[in-house]
Amino acid sequence: MKDRIRKDDLKEKVMSAESAAMLIKDGMIVATSGFTPSGYPKAVPLALEKRVNEGEAIGITVLCGASVGDELDGALTRCGVMKRRYPYQTNNDLRNAINESQVSYQDMHLSHVTQFIDYGFFGKIDVALVEALAITEEGGIIPTTSIGLMPQAIKNSDMVIVEINMSQPMELEGMHDIYMTEKPPYRKAIPIEQTGDRVGTHYIPCPPEKIAAIVFTDIPDKVRPLGPIDEPSKLISGHIIDFLKYEVRKGRLPKNLLPLQSGVGSVANAVLGGLVNSDFKDLTCYTEVIQDSMLDLIDAGKVTIASGTALTPSIEGLKRLHENMKHYAKHCILRPMEISNNPEVIRRLGIISMNTAIEVDIYGHVNSTNIMGSRMMNGIGGSGDFTRNAYLSIFTTVSTAKNGEISSIVPKASHIDHTEHDVSVVVTEQGLADLRGTSPRERARKIIQNCAHPDYRDMLMDYLERAEKTKFKYQPHLLDEALSWHDRFLKTGSMKVD
Amino acid sequence: MKDRIRKDDLKEKVMSAESAAMLIKDGMIVATSGFTPSGYPKAVPLALEKRVNEGEAIGITVLCGASVGDELDGALTRCGVMKRRYPYQTNNDLRNAINESQVSYQDMHLSHVTQFIDYGFFGKIDVALVEALAITEEGGIIPTTSIGLMPQAIKNSDMVIVEINMSQPMELEGMHDIYMTEKPPYRKAIPIEQTGDRVGTHYIPCPPEKIAAIVFTDIPDKVRPLGPIDEPSKLISGHIIDFLKYEVRKGRLPKNLLPLQSGVGSVANAVLGGLVNSDFKDLTCYTEVIQDSMLDLIDAGKVTIASGTALTPSIEGLKRLHENMKHYAKHCILRPMEISNNPEVIRRLGIISMNTAIEVDIYGHVNSTNIMGSRMMNGIGGSGDFTRNAYLSIFTTVSTAKNGEISSIVPKASHIDHTEHDVSVVVTEQGLADLRGTSPRERARKIIQNCAHPDYRDMLMDYLERAEKTKFKYQPHLLDEALSWHDRFLKTGSMKVD
Numbered sequence: 001m002k003d004r005i006r007k008d009d010l011k012e013k014v015m016s017a018e019s020a021a022m023l024i025k026d027g028m029i030v031a032t033s034g035f036t037p038s039g040y041p042k043a044v045p046l047a048l049e050k051r052v053n054e055g056e057a058i059g060i061t062v063l064c065g066a067s068v069g070d071e072l073d074g075a076l077t078r079c080g081v082m083k084r085r086y087p088y089q090t091n092n093d094l095r096n097a098i099n100e101s102q103v104s105y106q107d108m109h110l111s112h113v114t115q116f117i118d119y120g121f122f123g124k125i126d127v128a129l130v131e132a133l134a135i136t137e138e139g140g141i142i143p144t145t146s147i148g149l150m151p152q153a154i155k156n157s158d159m160v161i162v163e164i165n166m167s168q169p170m171e172l173e174g175m176h177d178i179y180m181t182e183k184p185p186y187r188k189a190i191p192i193e194q195t196g197d198r199v200g201t202h203y204i205p206c207p208p209e210k211i212a213a214i215v216f217t218d219i220p221d222k223v224r225p226l227g228p229i230d231e232p233s234k235l236i237s238g239h240i241i242d243f244l245k246y247e248v249r250k251g252r253l254p255k256n257l258l259p260l261q262s263g264v265g266s267v268a269n270a271v272l273g274g275l276v277n278s279d280f281k282d283l284t285c286y287t288e289v290i291q292d293s294m295l296d297l298i299d300a301g302k303v304t305i306a307s308g309t310a311l312t313p314s315i316e317g318l319k320r321l322h323e324n325m326k327h328y329a330k331h332c333i334l335r336p337m338e339i340s341n342n343p344e345v346i347r348r349l350g351i352i353s354m355n356t357a358i359e360v361d362i363y364g365h366v367n368s369t370n371i372m373g374s375r376m377m378n379g380i381g382g383s384g385d386f387t388r389n390a391y392l393s394i395f396t397t398v399s400t401a402k403n404g405e406i407s408s409i410v411p412k413a414s415h416i417d418h419t420e421h422d423v424s425v426v427v428t429e430q431g432l433a434d435l436r437g438t439s440p441r442e443r444a445r446k447i448i449q450n451c452a453h454p455d456y457r458d459m460l461m462d463y464l465e466r467a468e469k470t471k472f473k474y475q476p477h478l479l480d481e482a483l484s485w486h487d488r489f490l491k492t493g494s495m496k497v498d
Numbered sequence: 499m500k501d502r503i504r505k506d507d508l509k510e511k512v513m514s515a516e517s518a519a520m521l522i523k524d525g526m527i528v529a530t531s532g533f534t535p536s537g538y539p540k541a542v543p544l545a546l547e548k549r550v551n552e553g554e555a556i557g558i559t560v561l562c563g564a565s566v567g568d569e570l571d572g573a574l575t576r577c578g579v580m581k582r583r584y585p586y587q588t589n590n591d592l593r594n595a596i597n598e599s600q601v602s603y604q605d606m607h608l609s610h611v612t613q614f615i616d617y618g619f620f621g622k623i624d625v626a627l628v629e630a631l632a633i634t635e636e637g638g639i640i641p642t643t644s645i646g647l648m649p650q651a652i653k654n655s656d657m658v659i660v661e662i663n664m665s666q667p668m669e670l671e672g673m674h675d676i677y678m679t680e681k682p683p684y685r686k687a688i689p690i691e692q693t694g695d696r697v698g699t700h701y702i703p704c705p706p707e708k709i710a711a712i713v714f715t716d717i718p719d720k721v722r723p724l725g726p727i728d729e730p731s732k733l734i735s736g737h738i739i740d741f742l743k744y745e746v747r748k749g750r751l752p753k754n755l756l757p758l759q760s761g762v763g764s765v766a767n768a769v770l771g772g773l774v775n776s777d778f779k780d781l782t783c784y785t786e787v788i789q790d791s792m793l794d795l796i797d798a799g800k801v802t803i804a805s806g807t808a809l810t811p812s813i814e815g816l817k818r819l820h821e822n823m824k825h826y827a828k829h830c831i832l833r834p835m836e837i838s839n840n841p842e843v844i845r846r847l848g849i850i851s852m853n854t855a856i857e858v859d860i861y862g863h864v865n866s867t868n869i870m871g872s873r874m875m876n877g878i879g880g881s882g883d884f885t886r887n888a889y890l891s892i893f894t895t896v897s898t899a900k901n902g903e904i905s906s907i908v909p910k911a912s913h914i915d916h917t918e919h920d921v922s923v924v925v926t927e928q929g930l931a932d933l934r935g936t937s938p939r940e941r942a943r944k945i946i947q948n949c950a951h952p953d954y955r956d957m958l959m960d961y962l963e964r965a966e967k968t969k970f971k972y973q974p975h976l977l978d979e980a981l982s983w984h985d986r987f988l989k990t991g992s993m994k995v996d
């Protein structure tokens with residue numbers, strides 16, 4: 001315990017998860033650590049669930065960095081404690097509850113969350129519930145595998161509950177770089193000018209009197225398994241690498257590219273994976289989540305620095321990470337999401353963003369969140385923060401879904417998270433469309449010809465050509481048909497016409 | 499001429515507009531000064547038009563800061579020289595040509611334009627065609643009433659054509675603050691931390707050997723008349739001011755607010771106008787365009803500093819400005835659009851953005867550009883740069899258009915430029931909806947009840963309630979009806995159902 005709680009008088013705050021959970025009351029706003037299932041509190045949420053299952057009626061608002069594990073999102077949803085949730089999630093039970101409107105959800109840009117907390121836009125944060133590696137001599141909190149919104153949660157609440165997770169290796173200490181911005185009009189320039197710049201402290205400052213409870217736990221992060229890299233993902237990765245090489249030849253990118261950001265999921269993992277066997281070297285990554293393929297890139301000597309706000313390897317990746325923590329620590333920096341997702345830093349560094357879309361329309365508008373316009377999948381996450389401020393913004397998607405019954409290239413996106421103004425490049429397993437400098441009609445032809453699945457290409461061209469015969473030819477649409485593909489899928493199970 | 503061309507050997511580059519226009523050849527990419535009809539080149543475009551009307555066949559691509567006057571956009575469109583145009587326009591003839599697909603147009607975020615030039619994404623810029631007040635001893639170019647993309651145009655082209663406009667008063671000298679960013683990976687933090695910070699030079703550096711022609715002209719900026727402030731605009735302004743006062747009371751805004759950005763047009767002018775009679779003082783504005791109401795605010799001692807990239811008063815405003823240039827110069831700074839619209843600075847300063855929408859949907863998605871989904875009006879301009887990075891982002895619109903036959907609040911926006919993730923507040927003459935922290939269904943009720951016109955409120959509630967009965971209740975839509983209001987308007991001339 002000595003190296004975990006380094007300030008002696010805080011030891012009297014140690015208690016059971018059950019006692020700590022009693023501090024959380026009906027109606028409270030609770031901001032937690034955690035970002036993609038890593039570094040999130042586990043014991044106290046489970047204790048809260050128990051209380052409710054024993055008959056208490058509690059409803060709370062939960063703010064996390066991004067998605068968190070089932071012990072938090074799943075458990076609190078199933079027992080009905082979760083009434084409102086911001087800003088991103090990937091849990092099946094929570095997703096269903098959101099789509100049945102049992103949980104109020106607002107899908108937000110991650111870069112907005114921490115400043116909304118600071119600005120008081122959510123109201124007063126009642127409790128900061130955070131997982132920690134250790135508490136320093138001054139009461140500073142050392143995070144575990146993610147940082148997320150922890151600094152702002154701690155700063156803006158009067159009560160901090162700390163879960164010290166003994167399953168997290170002490171070698172994580174030193175990997176974090178905590179820098180916080182002031183509120184306007186006092187905000188200064190963030191002094192990061194290179195991916196690897198360290199500008200802050202190793203811990204999150206916290207007045208010790210705020211710490212109301214310390215709970216010990218050893219529940220490991222419930223990391224998600226990564227599927228094997230499939231053929232479409234490999235093709236997508238290949239198209240992107242060819243494109244990046246071309247940009248280097250044209251003098252529009254330096255030889256070692258610019259800092260890479262890569263989304264979450266299997267395609268994103270495959271894209272980075274493809275770089276292992278490429279000729280690129282001295283790469284850096286300025287991203288949210290450090291996944292397995294990043295470890296591969298570090299091992300292969302391709303990536304010198306990876307900056308993120310969460311370490312989220314698979315189970316095998318976690319083993320590898322723990323065994324070589326010292327090695328990886330030299331190449332990884334964890335930052336608050338306020339910094340990893342900050343428009344200022346992203347724009348300055350000139351990031352190449354690569355995110356996955358649910359669907360893309362012929363004019364380059366991207367849907368990342370709502371299936372058939374209405375059903376929340378996960379959320380926008382940081383994709384908008386990166387896309388909007390990138391040097392080059394790339395979106396990937398497999399050209400069809402649901403065994404080919406859905407075309408991921410559609411006449412009009414059923415929901416729009418990233419507009420035509422923000423998307424530079426679209427890639428599917430079919431090919432790549434470079435949209436820079438194109439008018440909508442030029443864009444449409446590139447996307448249909450290079451990216452759409454052959455089964456849908458003629459249908460899309462037919463839509464476009466008929467739309468072009470109407471009066472307004474800038475971004476031509478047939479309004480009574482624009483969403484008919486989605487409508488047909490909902491009614492018949494296929495976007496195809498018999 | 500001595501104070502206009504201060505480097506003697508450049509005097510031999512003086513020539514007629516006709517001779518200078520001969521330097522522009524078919525197929526060229528020409529980047530010009532100008533931002534909203536101010537500070538744009540006039541004599542050379544008119545000479546180019548003459549050449550074409552006399553039988554030459556020339557087609558060029560034109561890049562401007564934003565909209566420019568009829569001598570450039572109108573003349574070159576009518577004679578068919580304008581083949582491609584970026585990134586924003588407001589000229590009637592050009593607009594029609596875009597919507598008839600005679601001119602290829604890409605509607606871009608203004609903050610993307612200058613870096614696209616620097617990155618080489620448009621290809622090589624053949625000619626920089628700029629209006630200047632004077633040329634310094636070193637060949638530096640002093641802009642006139644706007645800066646826009648001039649610095650990057652001059653930096654990235656080998657040939658610079660300068661129009662020295664004698665109708666622009668010398669007192670403008672010293673108002674400009676030229677700071678340019680490097681390309682990544684060499685980009686540094688932009689050192690602006692307060693609205694009034696001056697961080698650059700009074701002129702744009704230009705190697706004198708690049709200057710291929712200097713043309714003297716005295717054609718004045720073709721500024722646009724501003725309509726009188728009407729009743730709906732006054733009501734909108736009142737709602738915004740009440741809201742800002744409330745935020746100050748709640749401690750979420752400082753007493754003197756945060757730097758204001760205000761869009762273009764009559765409503766925007768009225769909103770600022772409303773502040774003249776409010777209790778607010780010591781305000782600052784970090785915006786694109788300095789319009790008449792800004793001069794009023796300066797005169798009333800309400801605004802201490804107005805930073806923009808263009809001075810665009812009305813004809814009366816221009817007179818007032820010229821007569822008191824010394825006075826206004828103390829309170830105004832003109833910056834390159836690379837800086838005025840920079841996400842880094844906007845986010846850091848914590849700007850309150852106020853822009854006008856064409857339509858807003860019940861879930862808070864905003865259409866700023868495409869009427870009925872397809873017909874380009876002007877373009878997104880800087881509205882996305884500000885909205886996306888603001889402290890608070892506000893959109894205004896009158897609740898109906900076309901004599902009430904169109905509802906500006908619709909079930910689903912026919913085009914989306916600003917997503918639900920980016921819009922904090924929606925205001926019409928009916929009232930204000932604060933969307934922060936709301937789920938889509940909560941948002942919809944606020945927008946319908948507070949902002950929609952009474953004639954359409956029941957229809958909107960009916961749509962929402964029927965959509966809520968379908969399977970996916972996160973952001974419920976009826977896909978076969980979502981765009982039917984627009985379709986009905988196109989077919990019957992009204993969104994109303996008989």
Ligand SMILES: CC(C)(COP(=O)(O)OP(=O)(O)OC[C@H]1O[C@@H](n2cnc3c(N)ncnc32)[C@H](O)[C@@H]1OP(=O)(O)O)[C@@H](O)C(=O)NCCC(=O)NCCS
Nearest residue numbers: 263264265355356357358359368378380381382383401408
């Ligand atoms: C878009 C996103 C959901 C794709 O994730 P993925 O794991 O690569 O994609 P999958 O192919 O497994 O698709 C996920 C689901 O969407 C469905 N889907 C995919 N394309 C679809 C389409 N065009 N229409 C309808 N459904 C579609 C899949 O069928 C699957 O549904 P299921 O779970 O019912 O089988 C995911 O990347 C995401 O949430 N992105 C938004 C946030 C983000 O970009 N974060 C990174 C920021 S740093």
Ligand SMILES: CC(C)(COP(=O)(O)OP(=O)(O)OC[C@H]1O[C@@H](n2cnc3c(N)ncnc32)[C@H](O)[C@@H]1OP(=O)(O)O)[C@@H](O)C(=O)NCCC(=O)NCCS
Nearest residue numbers: 761762763853854855856857866876878879880881899906
């Ligand atoms: C949105 C915008 C066009 C409104 O301009 P405005 O002068 O206040 O608006 P108006 O009421 O005159 O409307 C302009 C036109 O749109 C039409 N219109 C307005 N609302 C409409 C709606 N809901 N549906 C269809 N047409 C609509 C008007 O009828 C008018 O058409 P007309 O010229 O054929 O009569 C203008 O603000 C703009 O271009 N914004 C985008 C760029 C921007 O925000 N710049 C500021 C960034 S710093």
